Amino acid sequence: MVIVKAVAVTGGIGVVCGILLAFAAKLFHIDVDQRIIDVRNALPGANCGACGYAGCDAMAAAIAGGKAPANGCPVANAQAHEKIADIMGTTAVEGEKNVAHVLCQGCDSLATKKHEYHGIKDCKAAAAVQGGNKSCDKGCLGFGNCVEVCDFDAIQIVDGLAVIDKEKCTACGKCIEECPKAVIEFVPYKNNVIVGCNNRDFGKAVKDVCKIGCIACKICEKNCAFDAIHVTNNLAKVDYDKCTHCMVCVEKCPTKAIQGDLTVKKQAM
Numbered sequence: 716m717v718i719v720k721a722v723a724v725t726g727g728i729g730v731v732c733g734i735l736l737a738f739a740a741k742l743f744h745i746d747v748d749q750r751i752i753d754v755r756n757a758l759p760g761a762n763c764g765a766c767g768y769a770g771c772d773a774m775a776a777a778i779a780g781g782k783a784p785a786n787g788c789p790v791a792n793a794q795a796h797e798k799i800a801d802i803m804g805t806t807a808v809e810g811e812k813n814v815a816h817v818l819c820q821g822c823d824s825l826a827t828k829k830h831e832y833h834g835i836k837d838c839k840a841a842a843a844v845q846g847g848n849k850s851c852d853k854g855c856l857g858f859g860n861c862v863e864v865c866d867f868d869a870i871q872i873v874d875g876l877a878v879i880d881k882e883k884c885t886a887c888g889k890c891i892e893e894c895p896k897a898v899i900e901f902v903p904y905k906n907n908v909i910v911g912c913n914n915r916d917f918g919k920a921v922k923d924v925c926k927i928g929c930i931a932c933k934i935c936e937k938n939c940a941f942d943a944i945h946v947t948n949n950l951a952k953v954d955y956d957k958c959t960h961c962m963v964c965v966e967k968c969p970t971k972a973i974q975g976d977l978t979v980k981k982q983a984m
Contacts, residue, residue, distance in 0.1 A: 750779040750802055757798045758788055763866055765789045765887035778803065786810075790885040812904040814884040815869075815891060819855040819898045820911040820972070823875035826854055826925045842895040850924035853913040855898050861890035906955050908944075908965060908975040915949045922970075929972040935964035944973075 755775035762770040766788050768777055777783035778799060785800035785807045793809055800807035832841050832848035838860040841847050847856045857875035869883035870890060879890070881904060891899045898913050910929055914921050918930030931949040943957035944964050951964075951973065965975035 748779050751775050753802045754778050754799050757791075757795050757802065759790050759795065761790045761866055761885070761887070763790060763885075763887045763889065765885075765889070790887055813886050813901040814881040814904045815879050815886060815888070815899050816881070816902045816909060817855055817877045817879055817899050818909070818911060818913040819851075819853070819876065820927045820974070821849065821851055821854040821876065821925045822873065823857070825927050826851055827923075838893075839895045847896070851914055851921075851928065853896060853898060853915070854925065855894075856896060860893045860895075861899065864889040864893045903955050906953070906958060907960050908953055908958050908962070908973065910944075910951045910953060910972060911974045912950065912972045917949055927970055927972055930970055932969060934967050934969060935973060938963050938967045 752775075755771060758771045758775060760771055764770065766774045766783070768774040768783070771788075774783060774788060778785060778787060785803050785805050786796040786809060788795070788799075791799075793807075796807040796809060827850040828848050829850045830845065830848050832844065834840050834844065836858045838847075838856045838858045841856050841858055846852050847854075849856060855875075855877050857872050857877060859870075859872050859877070861877050862870045862872060866887070866889070867883050867885050869880045869885070870877055871880075872878070877890075877899075879899075886901060888901075891901070896913075902909055911927070912921075912925075912929040914925070914928050918932065921928040921930050929949075929951050931946050931951070933946045933951075935944045935951050936946050939961075940963070941957050941959050941961070943954045943959070944951055945954070946952075953964075960975070962975050962977055965973050965977065
């Protein structure tokens with residue numbers, strides 16, 4: 716008899732708790748916008764913060780709430796943007812894809828060093844010691860901070876220099892934020908002509924520290940038929956809107972500071 720009463724009491728308590736829980740669920744129910752869930756599922760899930768929001772959940776809520784565009788995730792590809800736009804009933808307008816690029820070619824075999832660094836393998840720590848061990852104050856230190864923060868395996872260190880695989884780069888911008896020498900910038904993915912130097916010193920000073928730096932000779936500027944490259948503050952810069960990939964500047968550059976794949980040379984229009 717005691718056991719029966721105990722079971723009855725326990726069962727009664729269970730029923731009462733169930734009723735209370737059901738009431739609480741009704742009382743505190745919050746409607747969730749299904750679009751947030753659908754957009755979140757369409758995002759790549761990198762949670763890199765490159766969009767300016769605190770991860771993919773926040774980004775999905777911003778898109779669903781009309782606070783961010785359907786193509787607001789720089790990591791997502793065109794197909795994902797189209798899917799998100801379809802969920803939102805809008806059109807995804809794709810801009811030109813950018814990728815990160817190291818504006819330095821001063822590897823260990825081409826750039827001189829002002830001292831040997833024996834501290835921890837960290838670019839920021841090395842930069843704190845007389846600006847770094849490389850003689851060029853604007854050069855890549857090559858200790859791999861950018862490699863560590865890249866979630867997409869797009870960067871590797873080759874001969875003391877960071878090299879970015881543009882096919883893997885998602886333009887999240889983490890490497891740009893991490894680099895203490897500000898030697899990484901976004902460049903158009905489709906562009907194949909890049910000045911691989913960030914040193915604005917005069918020509919002789921550049922030659923003394925690096926065999927492949929821009930010496931501001933203006934040969935590129937004088938030979939460009941499309942007004943697409945100019946030397947400003949002792950450094951050549953490409954106007955990507957005007958560049959036709961004729962590769963004349965690449966061929967003429969005496970130090971080979973201007974990078975370009977001559978195998979994809981296009982006929983100048």
